[in-house]
Amino acid sequence: MAAEPIIEVRDLDMAFPVRGGPGGKTVIQQVLHKLNFDIAPGETLGLVGESGSGKSTAGRILVGLYEPTGGSVKLFGQSITGAQRQHGLAAVRSRLQFVFQDPHAALNPRMRVGDSIAEPIAIAGGRTRRDRADRVRELLEMVGLPRDGAERFPHEFSGGQRQRIVIARALALQPGFIVCDEPVSALDVSIQAQIVNLLMDLQQKFGLSYLFIAHDLAVVRAIAHRVAVLYAGSIVEVAPKDELYGDPQHPYTRALLDAVPRADPDRVRGPVLGGEVPSLLAPPPGCRFHTRCPHVMPRCRTDIPALRVTTPGRHVACHLYA
Amino acid sequence: MTDVVIAAPILAPRKRFQLIRRLLAHRSFRIGIVLVTVLAIAAILAPLTGIEPSAMRVRFRFRPPSPEFLMGSDNFGRDILTRVLYGARVSLWIGLVVALLSGIVGAVIGVFAAQFRAFDAPVMRLMDAMMSFPAILLALGITAALGPRMESVIIALSVAYVPAGVRIVRASALVVRELDYVQAARIAGASNARIMFHHILPNSFGPLLVHMTFVFAYSILAEAALSFLGVGVQPPTPSWGNIIAEGRDFATEAWWIMVFPGIGISLAALGLNLLGDGLRDVLDPRLKGA
Amino acid sequence: MASEPLVSIENLTVQFRTDRGWATATESVSFDIGDGDCLGVVGESGSGKSVTALSILRLHARGTSRFNSGTIRYDGRDLLRASERDMRAIRGRDIAMVFQDPMSSLNPVLTICDQISETLMLHRGLSRIEARKRAIELLDLVRIADAARRVDEYPHRFSGGMRQRVMIAIAIACRPRLLIADEPTTALDVTIQAQILELLRDLRTELNMAVMLISHDLGVIAEFARRVVVMYAGRVVEDAPVDVLFRKAMHPYTEGLMASMPALDGPVRRLYSIPGRIPDINEQVAGCRFSPRCGHAEAVCLTAMPDLVPVSPDHRVRCAPRTRTTGAG
Numbered sequence: 001m002a003a004e005p006i007i008e009v010r011d012l013d014m015a016f017p018v019r020g021g022p023g024g025k026t027v028i029q030q031v032l033h034k035l036n037f038d039i040a041p042g043e044t045l046g047l048v049g050e051s052g053s054g055k056s057t058a059g060r061i062l063v064g065l066y067e068p069t070g071g072s073v074k075l076f077g078q079s080i081t082g083a084q085r086q087h088g089l090a091a092v093r094s095r096l097q098f099v100f101q102d103p104h105a106a107l108n109p110r111m112r113v114g115d116s117i118a119e120p121i122a123i124a125g126g127r128t129r130r131d132r133a134d135r136v137r138e139l140l141e142m143v144g145l146p147r148d149g150a151e152r153f154p155h156e157f158s159g160g161q162r163q164r165i166v167i168a169r170a171l172a173l174q175p176g177f178i179v180c181d182e183p184v185s186a187l188d189v190s191i192q193a194q195i196v197n198l199l200m201d202l203q204q205k206f207g208l209s210y211l212f213i214a215h216d217l218a219v220v221r222a223i224a225h226r227v228a229v230l231y232a233g234s235i236v237e238v239a240p241k242d243e244l245y246g247d248p249q250h251p252y253t254r255a256l257l258d259a260v261p262r263a264d265p266d267r268v269r270g271p272v273l274g275g276e277v278p279s280l281l282a283p284p285p286g287c288r289f290h291t292r293c294p295h296v297m298p299r300c301r302t303d304i305p306a307l308r309v310t311t312p313g314r315h316v317a318c319h320l321y322a
Numbered sequence: 323m324t325d326v327v328i329a330a331p332i333l334a335p336r337k338r339f340q341l342i343r344r345l346l347a348h349r350s351f352r353i354g355i356v357l358v359t360v361l362a363i364a365a366i367l368a369p370l371t372g373i374e375p376s377a378m379r380v381r382f383r384f385r386p387p388s389p390e391f392l393m394g395s396d397n398f399g400r401d402i403l404t405r406v407l408y409g410a411r412v413s414l415w416i417g418l419v420v421a422l423l424s425g426i427v428g429a430v431i432g433v434f435a436a437q438f439r440a441f442d443a444p445v446m447r448l449m450d451a452m453m454s455f456p457a458i459l460l461a462l463g464i465t466a467a468l469g470p471r472m473e474s475v476i477i478a479l480s481v482a483y484v485p486a487g488v489r490i491v492r493a494s495a496l497v498v499r500e501l502d503y504v505q506a507a508r509i510a511g512a513s514n515a516r517i518m519f520h521h522i523l524p525n526s527f528g529p530l531l532v533h534m535t536f537v538f539a540y541s542i543l544a545e546a547a548l549s550f551l552g553v554g555v556q557p558p559t560p561s562w563g564n565i566i567a568e569g570r571d572f573a574t575e576a577w578w579i580m581v582f583p584g585i586g587i588s589l590a591a592l593g594l595n596l597l598g599d600g601l602r603d604v605l606d607p608r609l610k611g612a
Numbered sequence: 613m614a615s616e617p618l619v620s621i622e623n624l625t626v627q628f629r630t631d632r633g634w635a636t637a638t639e640s641v642s643f644d645i646g647d648g649d650c651l652g653v654v655g656e657s658g659s660g661k662s663v664t665a666l667s668i669l670r671l672h673a674r675g676t677s678r679f680n681s682g683t684i685r686y687d688g689r690d691l692l693r694a695s696e697r698d699m700r701a702i703r704g705r706d707i708a709m710v711f712q713d714p715m716s717s718l719n720p721v722l723t724i725c726d727q728i729s730e731t732l733m734l735h736r737g738l739s740r741i742e743a744r745k746r747a748i749e750l751l752d753l754v755r756i757a758d759a760a761r762r763v764d765e766y767p768h769r770f771s772g773g774m775r776q777r778v779m780i781a782i783a784i785a786c787r788p789r790l791l792i793a794d795e796p797t798t799a800l801d802v803t804i805q806a807q808i809l810e811l812l813r814d815l816r817t818e819l820n821m822a823v824m825l826i827s828h829d830l831g832v833i834a835e836f837a838r839r840v841v842v843m844y845a846g847r848v849v850e851d852a853p854v855d856v857l858f859r860k861a862m863h864p865y866t867e868g869l870m871a872s873m874p875a876l877d878g879p880v881r882r883l884y885s886i887p888g889r890i891p892d893i894n895e896q897v898a899g900c901r902f903s904p905r906c907g908h909a910e911a912v913c914l915t916a917m918p919d920l921v922p923v924s925p926d927h928r929v930r931c932a933p934r935t936r937t938t939g940a941g
C-alpha cells in the first residue's frame with residue numbers, strides 16, 4: 001500500500017450541541033475527538049466500535065453530510081473542510097458513495113428501483129433516458145439481480161436484494177470511494193455472506209476503496225485490510241487486520257475481541273469486561289477507557305494518551321505503550 | 323479470485339396492486355367508497371329527473387313525499403328530489419375543491435417549512451394563530467368579507483383548513499427528510515427541489531390523503547352551516563345547506579324539506595369518514611400487521 | 613433426561629392472516645424443554661422461532677393468528693387449550709419472557725420499583741412495602757449497583773444494558789420455572805451482550821430454572837445453550853446437543869449457516885454463502901423448504917416434506933438424503 005492515500009483525515013473533531021444537560025440546557029457533545037487515518041486506493045479500512053463510538057458520524061462526514069467542527073479531510077486531493085468545502089465537495093461528489101445499514105429505509109418506496117439506481121446519474125446530469133436505462137440494467141446484473149427488476153418497487157424485494165439495489169445505486173457513477181455503514185448488520189447470516197462477497201468482488205473489479213463501518217468484528221475481519229477501533233469518539237488502535245486480530249494491543253481491543261461469542265461450545269472465555277461506554281456529555285478525564293480498563297494506571301486518569309506508532313504500520317493510544 | 327458470484331437471482335412473485343387489494347379488503351373503506359360513489363353518480367345524473375331545480379309550480383306547493391314527488395315539494399312547489407340532487411352537485415363540488423385546494427396548498431407550505439428551517443418558525447406561528455380560531459368562525463369572517471358566493475365559500479373553507487394540512491405534512495416530512503434515501507440523494511448532490519418533490523412529498527402524502535377525505539366531509543358540513551347562517555351559497559342555486567335553511571320556516575308543517583338534504587349530508591359525511599378510516603388503516607405503517 | 617419434560621411442544625402449526633390469505637408461520641414444530649434445561653433456538657428471519665416462543669405463552673394477536681394443530685403440554689395441561697384466566701396465572705409466574713428491545717419494554721412514566729412490584733403484587737399478593745423490598749433484592753440479583761437508590765428512578769435514566777437487566781429482574785420476580793429470552797442481546801453492544809449472557813447463565817443455576825434462548829447468532833447459542841434447535845422457514849430442521857451440533861451438524865442448512873458465519877480465528881477465507889433467499893411467508897415451497905437453496909437436494913426433496921428423524925437418541929434431523937444413509941426412519 002505504498003500508493004498515495006485517496007482519503008486523508010487529520011485531527012478530525014465533531015461536536016454537536018444537544019439539549020439534555022442539567023436543567024434542559026444545551027450542552028456540547030464531543031462525538032469525535034482528533035481522528036487521524038488514511039485510506040489508500042483499493043483498500044478497505046474497517047472502522048469498528050460500539051454504539052456511541054462515533055463511527056457512523058465519521059462516515060457521514062466523509063461523504064459531506066456533516067461539516068466537521070475541526071481538523072481537515074482531503075478526498076482525492078481535494079479538501080472538503082474549511083473555505084474550500086463547497087468547491088471541494090462539488091469536485092469529488094460523483095466519486096463518493098454511501099451504502100446504508102437498513103436496506104428498507106435506503107430506497108424511496110414510491111420510486112421504481114430503476115429510477116432509484118439512476119438517480120445519481122440524473123442528478124449529475126448527462127446521459128439520455130435510454131442510456132440511463134441501459135446503465136441500470138448493466139448495474140443490476142453486476143450486483144446479481146435480474147435485469148427486469150428495474151420496473152419493480154422496493155417492497156417486492158427481500159432485504160438482501162434491496163441491499164444489492166443500494167449497492168447498484170452506489171456504483172452508478174463509477175465511484176472511487178464508498179462508505180459502507182453497517183451494510184450487513186440488518187441482514188440474516190446466510191445473506192450477510194452474499195453481500196460481503198459481492199462488495200469484495202466489486203472492489204477487485206473496480207479498484208474501489210471502502211470505509212467499512214461495523215460493530216461486528218468478525219465481518220470486518222472478512223473484508224477489511226486494516227482496522228481502526230473507535231471508543232467513545234477516539235481511535236484507540238489502528239493496525240493491519242492480521243496483527244489486530246492476532247495480537248490486539250489496546251486493552252479495549254482485547255476486551256472487545258474477547259466479548260464476541262464464538263461458534264465453539266468448548267471455548268473458555270476470559271473475564272467479562274464490566275461497565276458501560278461513558279456518556280459523551282461528560283466524558284471521563286484522561287483516557288476515556290480508564291473507567292473500565294483492567295490495566296488502569298494513575299496517569300490514565302489525567303493524561304489523554306496520543307495515538308503512537310508501536311511497530312511499523314500499527315498505532316495504539318495507550319499509556320502501556322508509551 | 324473468482325469472478326463476481328451471482329446468487330440465484332430469483333425474485334419473489336410480483337406484488338401488484340397491493341394497496342388497492344388491501345383497501346378493498348377493508349370493510350369500512352368498501353362501505354365508504356360505495357356510499358360516496360352512489361352520491362356522486364346521483365349528483366351527475368341529476369338532470370334525469372327532467373325538472374328544473376328552481377322551477378316554481380304554485381299548484382304543487384308543500385306536497386308531502388308521494389310516488390309523484392318522491393321527496394315532496396317546498397313552498398314554491400319546487401321538487402325536493404331534484405333540488406337535493408342538484409344540491410349534491412354544489413355541496414360535493416365545494417367539498418372536493420376545498421379538500422384539494424387546502425391539501426395542495428398545505429402540502430407545499432408544509433414541505434417548505436420542513437425543508438427550510440428559516441421559513442419554519444414564522445410560518446408555523448402563523449398557522450398556530452389561524453388554528454386558534456375555530457375553523458367555522460374564520461370561514462364566516464372570510465365569506466362575510468368576500469361576499470356570499472360559492473367561490474367565497476370555497477376560498478374561506480380552504481383557508482380555514484390549510485393549517486391542519488400544513489401541520490400534517492410538515493410532521494411527516496420532518497420524519498421523511500431524515501430517512502436514508504433522502505440522505506442518499508443529498509450525498510449525490512440533489513437540489514432542494516428534487517429532494518422535496520421527488521422524495522419528501524410523495525412519501526408524506528399518505529397522512530395528507532387521509533386528512534383530505536376528512537376535510538371533504540367537514541367542508542360539506544361547514545357549507546351547510548354557512549348557508550344556514552345566510553353567508554353560504556345563495557338561492558336560487560340549491561346546495562344542501564341552503565335547502566335546509568329555506569326549509570327552516572316550515573319545519574313543523576313540511577319536515578321533508580329539511581330532512582332529505584339532511585340525509586344527503588349525513589350519508590356523504592359518513593361515507594367520507596369511513597373511506598378516510600380505511601385509508602388511514604391501510605396507509606399508516608404503524609397500524610400494519612406483521 | 614429420562615424424566616418428564618417441563619414443556620413439551622408437539623406438532624405445532626401456527627398461521628397468520630395476511631392480505632393473501634392464511635400464511636403458515638410454523639409447521640409441525642415439536643421439541644421438549646426439560647426442567648432446568650438450557651435450550652437454544654436458532655434461526656433467521658421467518659424461521660418461526662419467535663412465533664413458537666409466543667405460542668408457549670399464547671401471546672399472539674387474536675383474530676390475526678390461529679393454531680391449526682398441536683399441543684403444548686406444561687404441568688399436565690395443554691396450554692393451547694387452557695382458559696385465558698389460567699394463562700394469565702401462568703404468564704409471569706410459571707413462564708416468563710424477556711424481549712429483544714429493552715428500550716420499549718419498560719413504561720417510561722413508571723419508576724423501576726412500580727414496574728417490578730406490579731408482577732409481585734399481582735402473582736404473589738405482596739403488599740406495596742414487601743414488593744419494594746423484593747424489587748431491591750431483585751435489582752441486586754441482576755447486578756445493578758446501588759439498587760436501593762436506583763429502584764426509584766425512571767427508565768430513561770437507565771442505559772440499554774441496564775434496562776435489559778431490569779427486564780430480567782421483572783421476568784424472574786416470581787421465580788418462573790421457564791424463562792424465554794427472545795434475542796435478549798441483539799440490540800446491545802458486544803461487551804454488554806457478554807455481561808447479559810453471563811448474568812443469564814448465573815441466574816439459571818442460582819434459580820434452577822429452564823431457559824429457552826432464541827437467537828439468530830450461532831455464537832451466542834454456542835456459548836449459552838446445552839441443546840440447540842435449528843429452525844428454517846417455520847420448521848425444525850435439526851435438534852441436537854450443542855457440542856454435537858457444532859461438531860457434526862447433519863442438516864445442510866445448519867452446515868451452510870455455520871460456514872457463512874465469519875470467524876475471528878483461523879485463516880481468513882472467502883465467506884461461504886448460501887445461495888438464494890429465505891422464502892416469503894406467503895410462498896409455497898413444495899417438499900423440503902430448504903431444497904431451492906440446497907446443494908444436496910435430490911428429486912425426493914422437491915416433492916415430499918421430510919420427517920424429523922432421530923439419528924441418535926438425542927439428535928434429530930429433517931433431511932431425507934442425510935437420514936437415509938444412516939439407516940434410520
